[in-house]
Amino acid sequence: MLAGHYAPALAIKALFPRTPLWILFAGVQAIDIAWGVFVLTGIESAHIEPGFTASNGLVLEQVVFSHSLLASLAWSVGLGLLVQLLLQRPAVSVATGLAVASHWFLDLPMHMADLPYSNNFSPKFGFGLWQYRELSFLLEAGLLVLGGWLWSRGGGVNVSRARRGVLAGVLGVLCVAGYYGPQPTDIAVTALLGLFIYFGLPALARWVERPQGT
């Protein structure tokens, strides 16, 4: 799942309107940021096998440190505490922890059973919805529409129509491209492209929330 991960960020922003959206956008992909870095440095391993599922060719071999359930929970608590240490704002810390935790629970329905409980020999989870491309796409798009709707009535109520439109456009393109666009066949390119998106989206969120006229 790519674009759909931003849906919980938008929903959490509606619940915690004083949390900067860019922190939530970084939080919901923190686990994939770790994955990108770990794959590029050889700490974790994955490869692309075109046609592995109808949606993409991503085969995760060892993702214990980024995508195991226990690691995901540790990232959530750890990053929540880090934000508390840096900003001293409990609500922002809780919102960040929730955003980080949301990642695993959205990967769970989509992935094949490649998300381990703890180490690589522990039970692995994943309901395999990626085997059905149209269904996966509709679910992800639906989540984004729901998240965007909550955000537009909650945390995003003061954002101009134009900026909302830009954000919706970027997320929409990302959602369609994730399923119907060209996909890299090299895992390093996949990881790098992912990191580019995972850092680009928080930058976009910062711009969306910047006071008008700046």
Ligand SMILES: [Zn+2]
């Ligand atoms: Zn992931």
